[in-house]
Amino acid sequence: MEEFFQQLTNGLAVGGIYALIALGYTMVYGVLKLINFAHGDLFTLGAYLGLTLLTSLGLSDHVGPFTGASILALMVMGLVAIVGMLLERTAYRPLRESPRLSAVVSALGASIFLQNSIMLIYGAKFYVYPQDVLPRTTIEIFGVYIPLMRILILVVSLVMMAALYLFTQKTRVGTAIRAAAIDQGAAKLMGINVDRVIMLVFLIGPALGGSAGLMVGLYYGQINFTMGWIYGLKAFTAAILGGIGNIPGAMVGGLLLGVIEALGAAYISVAWKDAIAFVVLIAILIVRPKGLLGERVAEKI
16 A cells, blocks of 8 residues: 555656646646647756756755745746747747648747757757755655655645636736637737737747756656656647646646556556556546536637
């Protein structure tokens, strides 16, 4: 039983990371009906920027580990959000009135551009995160020993997801985003600046993806320039699992995929860990193509 709870907490922590990335996919799809294939590379960029800032600024040495990590996360999110905004202005906005296939091709090109840019700047080798950023302690909860880092990732992910949900459901700007997701023409007639809404979506999504990249670097301790492909694909699977275009669906899908993957690796085989995500994707497309929550709010974000 202890093994089960160990794997459950591990799955929830990894699922939280998947959910943060999946939110970027689902928000862009909800507003533009576009799969932003470059989103996984923005996640990678977050991991590399986190390492760069961490090694150059030494925040934890001056302000304490938790405060330093918080400042680091905000800086990474801000920088990746700026890149996401530039991506929207250069790769997607000029093609907004073009056939959808043009935007898809542009997204693939942006992904290749970002991935190769990271490789040219940092090199193709693996990088290792410093291991003393946060305390590497283990906490006992009802006889189950859980690493503090795993708890922090889960808590931070849940807080970010809750904040985003409240933002989209309880604020005027969030209402504008949901209105643009339903009908951009009607939203314009109601005085909503759709361009600003889309820009905001490309700020929030990459910021969440960048924070997920930083978490992966701190948690696993190793990053490389191709990591965005597999994480992006799994997050995309999570978005489809929950119902792409649906924010709560992306959250549920990410957490569920993480748990399924962790339990599958523990009780079936670690070698099947990555394959499980794609088995889930195929199964959900066959059984419920709109995802777990897709039917109820198919046109909402």
